[in-house]
Amino acid sequence: MERWANWEISNFEYLMELNTLAGRSYNDITQYPVFPWIVADYKSSVLNLDDPSTYRDLSKPIGALNPERLKKFQERYSTFEDPIIPKFHYGSHYSSAGTVLYYLFRVEPFTTLSIQLQGGKFDHADRMFSDLSGTWDSVLEDMSDVKELVPEMFYLPEVFTNINCIDFGTTQLGGKLDSVQLPPWAENHVDFVHKHRKALESEHVSAHLHEWIDLIFGYKQRGKEAIMANNVFFYITYEGTVVIDKITDPVERRATQDQIAYFGQMPSQLLTVPHMKRKPLAEVLQLQTIFRNPNELKPYMLPHSDRCNVPASAMLVSNDSIVVVDVNVPAARVALHHWQPNTPDGQGTPFLFHHGRNAANSTSGALMRIFKGSAGSAEDYEFPRAIAFPASAIRSSAVVAVTCDKETITGGHVDGSLKLISPDGAKAIETASGHLAPVTCLALSPDSNYLVTGSRDTTVILWRIHRTGSSHKKNATEPPPTTPSTPRSPLSSSASSLSETKRRRIEGPMHVMRGHLGEVTCCSVSPDLGLVASSSNTSGVLLHSLRTGRLMRRLDVAQAHAICLSSQGIILVWNGSQKTLSTFNVNGLPITTSVLLPFSGQISCMEISTDGHFALIGTSLFNNYKCGESTETGHHELGPSGKDDISKISEQSQTEQSVHVPSICFIDLHKLKVFHTLKLAKGQDITAIAMNKENTNLLVSTADKQLIVFTDPALSLKVVDQMLRLGWEGDGLLQQ
Numbered sequence: 001m002e003r004w005a006n007w008e009i010s011n012f013e014y015l016m017e018l019n020t021l022a023g024r025s026y027n028d029i030t031q032y033p034v035f036p037w038i039v040a041d042y043k044s045s046v047l048n049l050d051d052p053s054t055y056r057d058l059s060k061p062i063g064a065l066n067p068e069r070l071k072k073f074q075e076r077y078s079t080f081e082d083p084i085i086p087k088f089h090y091g092s093h094y095s096s097a098g099t100v101l102y103y104l105f106r107v108e109p110f111t112t113l114s115i116q117l118q119g120g121k122f123d124h125a126d127r128m129f130s131d132l133s134g135t136w137d138s139v140l141e142d143m144s145d146v147k148e149l150v151p152e153m154f155y156l157p158e159v160f161t162n163i164n165c166i167d168f169g170t171t172q173l174g175g176k177l178d179s180v181q182l183p184p185w186a187e188n189h190v191d192f193v194h195k196h197r198k199a200l201e202s203e204h205v206s207a208h209l210h211e212w213i214d215l216i217f218g219y220k221q222r223g224k225e226a227i228m229a230n231n232v233f234f235y236i237t238y239e240g241t242v243v244i245d246k247i248t249d250p251v252e253r254r255a256t257q258d259q260i261a262y263f264g265q266m267p268s269q270l271l272t273v274p275h276m277k278r279k280p281l282a283e284v285l286q287l288q289t290i291f292r293n294p295n296e297l298k299p300y301m302l303p304h305s306d307r308c309n310v311p312a313s314a315m316l317v318s319n320d321s322i323v324v325v326d327v328n329v330p331a332a333r334v335a336l337h338h339w340q341p342n343t344p345d346g347q348g349t350p351f352l353f354h355h356g357r358n359a360a361n362s363t364s365g366a367l368m369r370i371f372k373g374s375a376g377s378a379e380d381y382e383f384p385r386a387i388a389f390p391a392s393a394i395r396s397s398a399v400v401a402v403t404c405d406k407e408t409i410t411g412g413h414v415d416g417s418l419k420l421i422s423p424d425g426a427k428a429i430e431t432a433s434g435h436l437a438p439v440t441c442l443a444l445s446p447d448s449n450y451l452v453t454g455s456r457d458t459t460v461i462l463w464r465i466h467r468t469g470s471s472h473k474k475n476a477t478e479p480p481p482t483t484p485s486t487p488r489s490p491l492s493s494s495a496s497s498l499s500e501t502k503r504r505r506i507e508g509p510m511h512v513m514r515g516h517l518g519e520v521t522c523c524s525v526s527p528d529l530g531l532v533a534s535s536s537n538t539s540g541v542l543l544h545s546l547r548t549g550r551l552m553r554r555l556d557v558a559q560a561h562a563i564c565l566s567s568q569g570i571i572l573v574w575n576g577s578q579k580t581l582s583t584f585n586v587n588g589l590p591i592t593t594s595v596l597l598p599f600s601g602q603i604s605c606m607e608i609s610t611d612g613h614f615a616l617i618g619t620s621l622f623n624n625y626k627c628g629e630s631t632e633t634g635h636h637e638l639g640p641s642g643k644d645d646i647s648k649i650s651e652q653s654q655t656e657q658s659v660h661v662p663s664i665c666f667i668d669l670h671k672l673k674v675f676h677t678l679k680l681a682k683g684q685d686i687t688a689i690a691m692n693k694e695n696t697n698l699l700v701s702t703a704d705k706q707l708i709v710f711t712d713p714a715l716s717l718k719v720v721d722q723m724l725r726l727g728w729e730g731d732g733l734l735q736q
Contacts, residue, residue, distance in 0.1 A: 005276050007284040011200050011209055012154060018217050022267030029113065030261045034095040035149045036212045037062060038199045042133035047185040047195050049202050059211040062139055063090050063146040064230040072143065073230065086235045093237050093264025094148040094216075102129050103150050104159055106179075111166065125169035125177040132183055132192075154197045155569070158587065160189040190591055194670045203281050210275040218271040238266050288715050289695040291614045294666050294676035296712040297698070300349055305705050307355040309335035309383050312701035315690035316402035317341075322353075322699065323406045323423055324707070327687060329396040330388035330410040330419065334426040341697045342716040350716035351697070351709065356383070384426035389414045391438035397605065397688060398441040398522065403448040405468045409506075411439025411453060418442070418453065418463075420505055432506040434461045441534075443524045446567075446610075450546070451506070452532050454520025460534045462525070462546065463508035511549025515542045526565040529586055533571060535560035541573060543588065553588045562603060567612035570669050574603050574617075581617075581672050593654045594672040601661035604686050608669075610695050615667040618686030619659055620703065662686050664700060664710075678710060 004014040019025075019033035026033065040056045041047065048054055057065060064070045073089040080087050093099075101117055104110035105128065115122060122128070129135060138145045152159050160180040162168070168177040179189070186192035199205065214220045220229045222238060235241050236259060247253040281287060290297055302308055309324040313332065316323040322337040340352040391414045399411035407429065408421040416435040419428045437456035444451055444465070451463040518538035525532050525546065532544040541555040541563065561576040570591065571584040579599050583591040605618040657674055659665055662685045666676040678700075680686070685703040698710040 001276060005278050007206075007279065007281070007287055011206060012151075012197070015209075016151065018213065018270065019267065022217055022270055024267055029097045029100050031265055031267075032095060032097075032100045033151050034216065034267065035151050035154065036209075036216075037136070037139065037149055038205060039196065040136070041185075042136050042183040045184045047183075047199070049195075049199055049204070052204055055199070055202075055204055055208075058205070058208040061090075061146070061215050061229065061231045062094060062148060066140045069141060069143065070230060077227075077232065087232065088234050089230055089232045090146050091234055092144050092146055093233055094146050096147075096264035097262050099147040099264070100150055102147070104152060105129070105168075106160070106162055106164070106166070107156075107158055108164070111164070122168055125171045128168060128177060129180060130171075130177055131181040133181070153193075154200055155193060157189040157193045157585070157589070160192065190585065190589070191670075206278045206281070210277055213275045214271070217267055217269065218275050219273055221266065221269050233266070234263070236260060237264050239268055285715065285718055286694045286696070288712065288718070289609070290691070290698050290710065290712070291609055291666060291695065293712055296714065297678065297710045298713055299678075300351070300709045300711070302353060302707045302709065304355060305707060308337070308705075308707040309333055310701045310705050310707050311687040311703050312707075313397040313688055314400040314402050314408070315688050315699055315701060316404075316406060317690045317692040317697065317699055318404075318406070319692065321406065323402050323408070324701070325400055325402060325408050326383075327396050328385070329400040330390050330412045331386055332396075332400065332408070332410065332426075333383040333385045334408055334421060334423060335383045336406065336423045341692055341711070342719045344716050344720065350711055350713040353709075386410065386419070386421050386426040386428065388412075388419065394438060394440050399439055401442055401444040401451070403444060403465065403467065405448065407468075409442065409444070409451060409465075411442045414438060416455065416457075418451075418506060430505050432463065432504070432508065434463075434509040434512070435459060440519055441522050443522075445525050445527050447527065450525050450527055451508075452523045452525040452534070454516075454523045454534050454536075456519045458514070458516045458518060458520065458536065460513040460516070460520055460523060460532065460542075460544065461509045462511040462513065462532060462549065463506055464510055466503060466505050466507060511544070511546075513542075513544040513549050513551070515539060515544075515551045515554075522560055522563050524563045524565045526567070528567050529565060529569060531565060531571075531586060533563045533565060535563060535573075541571075543571075543586075555584050555588055556590060557582055557584075562606050564606050564608045564615065566608050566615075566669055567610075568669070570612070572606065572608070572615055572669060574606065576602055581667075583669060583672060591670070592672045595654060595656045596659050597656050599659055599661070601659075601685075605689050607689055607691060609691075610693060613669055615669055616689055616691070616698070617659075617665045617667060618689045618700070619661045619663050619665065620685030620687070621661055622685055622703075662702070664689065664698070 003009050015035055016033060024031050024033045036058060037056045039054060041054045063073055077087050077089050097117065101110055101114045105114040139147060160182065162178045170176055182189065182192050186195060215229060215231050219225050220231055226232050242256060244253060244257060247256060309326050311327050312324045313327045313329050314325045319341065320338065322339055324335045324337065326333045336356045338354040338356065342350065343352050344350055345352050388410065390412050394412045401409050403409065406423040410419050410421060413419065416433060416438050418432045418439060420430040422429050435453065435455035435457050439453045439455050441454040442451060448467060449465055451465050452460060453463065454460050513532060516534065516536040516539040518536045520534050520536050523534040527546060530546045532546055533541060535541045537559050541557050541560050543552045543555065544550065545552055555573065557573055557575060559575060559577065560573045562574040564572040566572065569586045573582045579596045580593055582593045585591060601619050601621045603617050604620040607616045655672065659674065660677055660679050662680045664678040664686065665674045667674055680702065683704050684706065686700060687703055688701040690699045691697065696711060696715060700708045700710065702708065
């Protein structure tokens with residue numbers, strides 16, 4: 001509850017948690033999770049989420065929204081007298097098996113369940129879900145219709161379309177029942193779900209959701225408070241009013257069970273006191289991200305760039321340090337800098353930063369990391385270099401990633417191996433092998449628990465990363481270990497014979513995924529979505545299951561030079577040949593395509609926001625460096641050098657927009673619209689970008705060896721002010 005009040009979890013997540021605690025489950029159609037109607041406007045051409053009249057009144061049950069109808073319910077309650085049946089306002093329920101099937105009959109298994117419920121056939125087409133506006137009118141006016149919504153209405157566009165081309169029958173007007181008619185403000189079913197979810201997560205709903213929770217799960221569910229709130233349902237729907245075990249007559253018992261199952265059931269009552277309110281958004285500092293206030297961002301160029309280990313191929317930003325890996329991957333130098341974001345240094349900079357320094361150990365000659373201020377010679381900042389034998393013609397930024405434990409994983413080795421590199425001394429902690437050719441791309445999951453690699457041998461391999469200090473217990477989402485039939489390289493086989501007392505940090509291969517016919521160029525992995533995405537120049541973009549390793553589908557795109565997976569179920573694809581950004585949902589359905597015209601450069605890096613709604617792209621005129629290339633040897637072009645094959649792109653859902661080079665572009669993932677641009681000077685091609693977990697600070701590495709921090713300076717003052725109000729005395733704030 002407190003996590004929700006502090007905006008640490010979303011409204012959707014919190015409602016799902018409450019449903020679970022109250023005994024609601026996806027596994028029981030008679031006790032399915034219940035969600036509220038949110039939007040009350042299904043007539044306008046534009047959905048204005050800033051207008052309170054757009055929303056349903058969450059302080060009232062659905063049956064009390066229409067004052068005229070409510071009078072009839074109140075009259076029923078006051079005049080109803082029965083020696084056995086208690087008084088009630090509503091004779092039907094807001095959630096039942098019939099309600100669930102009403103909304104979801106277009107997708108399996110609900111299609112089959114709907115046929116079974118109706119005795120082997122579909123219900124009459126006129127009584128089935130066909131029009132959102134009509135359904136909303138029904139729940140406002142019909143005396144027997146007080147149904148709420150199901151969770152799928154906020155995340156699954158397929159429930160609104162007849163994707164399986166099923167014959168649902170003909171209406172009395174002679175029309176075929178097909179997809180759901182959407183309100184004018186929705187361009188399509190994907191757009192409707194996006195805006196519907198956005199309404200659920202809006203500030204207005206956040207300020208009033210606790211009122212609906214009181215009605216469904218809380219103190220207004222039953223008793224005097226329920227009567228006062230016009231929230232009394234038929235007695236048999238309440239938990240504990242009927243004890244099935246005490247009914248001895250088998251016919252009566254069966255009838256009672258059927259009535260409970262199909263009429264509807266109340267969730268378990270979770271609270272007997274009013275639910276707490278959510279904090280105002282303005283008071284939640286962790287949500288004041290760079291995407292919420294992009295116009296307030298200011299650039300801060302870090303001093304002594306020669307000590308920053310830039311240009312970088314990869315970076316990690318935590319709350320106490322910054323890891324910078326230079327472009328000479330896999331034989332890269334690794335720097336560990338110390339910093340504190342959103343903490344003023346007293347000299348006009350809204351963060352604290354200290355360069356990392358290496359000093360030779362006089363005893364063993366090993367390199368040791370210490371923190372140092374501005375003093376020191378240039379030799380002090382020759383950061384340790386990882387020992388490697390790089391393969392040729394592999395883009396350095398594609399074969400390096402930094403884990404949440406500040407360790408670096410590199411590919412691009414001539415022997416096809418992976419190496420786990422320590423942040424101190426750039427020593428190889430562990431080597432793992434599985435590919436039969438050099439690794440050409442790799443990607444970590446956001447939690448650093450999974451690694452996916454692609455290779456010139458055309459395979460994609462999933463690995464499990466065991467983090468330092470983490471539990472060795474396997475979680476429910478962890479895929480099963482590789483079966484004996486899965487081929488392994490000789491090095492991988494020999495590794496499995498190591499002593500069991502020493503647990504390997506890189507476990508795998510977990511799955512060897514196939515389907516590509518050429519070199520794998522980019523990849524991405526998301527445990528939340530259970531997906532591994534990868535691309536090659538000959539096979540396009542393939543989606544594999546993280547759990548089983550099986551090929552699920554191929555996206556309708558020729559090739560990809562970069563792929564990102566959003567936690568919101570959006571797949572972002574960059575095609576450098578056609579200069580297009582495209583988005584797909586997890587079922588492979590195209591959402592939007594945006595052509596960058598005119599655009600003479602390339603996208604050198606992409607990052608997705610923590611909430612999954614936005615993306616950052618870094619642009620450059622040239623490619624970043626190849627494996628093993630010195631920083632003095634210049635640049636090379638990324639991708640084909642011929643003419644852009646724009647004509648091959650589908651015209652549907654396609655937009656065109658121009659992008660400055662070099663720059664950092666802020667993109668709305670749903671529309672693929674650039675809503676803000678941080679322009680850089682000529683020669684400042686972007687080589688790497690990174691954000692802290694809260695997305696309040698953005699670090700940018702440029703080709704001219706600069707490391708720039710973009711942040712809102714006012715945020716650091718708000719953080720300090722909040723800490724002082726909480727009783728913090730500020731000792732050590734300005735200490736170096």
